[in-house]
Amino acid sequence: MITYSEYKPAEELSQLIFCYWIFEYNPKPNESGKAEELRHNVLPDGCVSLLFQNSKETGSRRFEAAFLGPTTAIYKTVVPAGNITIGIRFYPGVVDCFFDIDCSKLTNTITDAIPYLKDFDYNSVLQYLKFGLNDFSFLDNFFLKMIKNLRLEPDGIVKRAIDLIIDKEGIIRIHELARELLISERQLERKFKRRTGITPKQFARIRRVRTSVINMLQHDKDFNDTVFDRGYFDQSHFIKDFSLLTGTSPSLLMKYLSQITHHDVK
Numbered sequence: 001m002i003t004y005s006e007y008k009p010a011e012e013l014s015q016l017i018f019c020y021w022i023f024e025y026n027p028k029p030n031e032s033g034k035a036e037e038l039r040h041n042v043l044p045d046g047c048v049s050l051l052f053q054n055s056k057e058t059g060s061r062r063f064e065a066a067f068l069g070p071t072t073a074i075y076k077t078v079v080p081a082g083n084i085t086i087g088i089r090f091y092p093g094v095v096d097c098f099f100d101i102d103c104s105k106l107t108n109t110i111t112d113a114i115p116y117l118k119d120f121d122y123n124s125v126l127q128y129l130k131f132g133l134n135d136f137s138f139l140d141n142f143f144l145k146m147i148k149n150l151r152l153e154p155d156g157i158v159k160r161a162i163d164l165i166i167d168k169e170g171i172i173r174i175h176e177l178a179r180e181l182l183i184s185e186r187q188l189e190r191k192f193k194r195r196t197g198i199t200p201k202q203f204a205r206i207r208r209v210r211t212s213v214i215n216m217l218q219h220d221k222d223f224n225d226t227v228f229d230r231g232y233f234d235q236s237h238f239i240k241d242f243s244l245l246t247g248t249s250p251s252l253l254m255k256y257l258s259q260i261t262h263h264d265v266k
Contacts, residue, residue: 001026002038005263010140016097016154017143018047018089020136025083035081041256042068042075043213044245046198046206048095048106049087050113052122054129065113065122067095069106070198072206074246084129088139092203093158093195097150098143107197119146157181158195161188165200170208171231174201209245212238214265216250217257223250 003024009017027035049068068075070092079085096103099116114122121142128138161177177200178185192200212230215221221229232238239250246253 001261002259003261003263004265006265007136009136010144013140013143013147015159016091016094016147018045018091020139021049021087021089023079023083023085023087025079025081027081037081038079038083040077040079041246041253042071042077043210043253043257044071044073044075044206045089045210046070046196046203047089047092048103048197049089050095051085051087052125052129053083053085054126065117065125067101067106067111067113067116069103069109069111070196071108072198072202072245073108074248075108075110086125086129086136088143091154091159092162092198093192094154096195097152097154098146100151104194104197155191155195157183157188158192161192161200162196162203165204165207168204169211169230170204170206172204174204177204205241206245209242212242213250213253213257216254218262218265 001024004021006019006021008014008019025038025040027038029035047070051064051066051068053064053066068087090098093103095101095106099120101111101116124138124142160181164177164180165172174185174188178188181188183191189199189201192198192203196203198206208230212226215229216223216226224235227235227238230238232241242250242253
């Protein structure tokens with residue numbers, strides 16, 4: 001059984017944290033009594049996630065914490081049987097408001113998070129993983145305390161750009177975005193990449209494709225309707241963007257993702 005669910009943070013955190021999420025992999029043992037590992041493909045979301053992982057191997061538990069940076073292509077990983085991973089998905093460009101880490105250097109990387117969690121009670125998170133999760137209010141409590149003393153404030157222009165791209169579901173041209181923000185395209189790209197690690201064009205493409213996948217997966221949208229709704233001229237343009245991000249075809253990715261039970265994905 002594979003499940004993936006997303007949860008909203010407290011309202012006071014909703015401009016900084018996109019969501020909390022949990023991924024669980026509990027397969028049935030095969031004929032030899034062994035549960036197989038999962039070769040998992042993570043769809044890009046343009047955000048930094050702080051991950052806490054509990055892997056159950058030969059009766060023991062292995063814990064780790066990591067920052068998964070914004071990815072510009074499918075992130076491939078191997079998931080052990082019995083794995084539970086929870087994540088805090090930050091809005092682009094805000095993880096450095098909480099932690100002393102450079103967002104611009106996290107792109108397409110996974111980084112050991114422990115050295116950066118000096119003011120964060122990560123041991124309590126690991127305990128929640130160990131004894132089971134009923135809700136995510138405990139994460140709200142951690143971050144509500146942290147926002148009283150943020151290291152940095154989010155960049156106003158970058159935050160407005162991100163909100164517009166999300167609101168338009170990625171269907172916006174960068175020159176239109178710059179005009180809306182009263183800034184040149186070059187200035188916007190420089191500020192955006194410095195704070196988020198990716199360009200506004202990359203983030204818009206990610207949101208456009210990700211929304212397409214969610215519509216087909218959770219809302220049973222027809223492929224042709226999805227292509228039209230996403231503002232593409234034809235299927236070939238959509239498949240080109242899709243392949244750039246995922247490295248595969250829509251049909252193959254949807255076949256894989258359909259094995260996972262999804263709840264409230266955005």
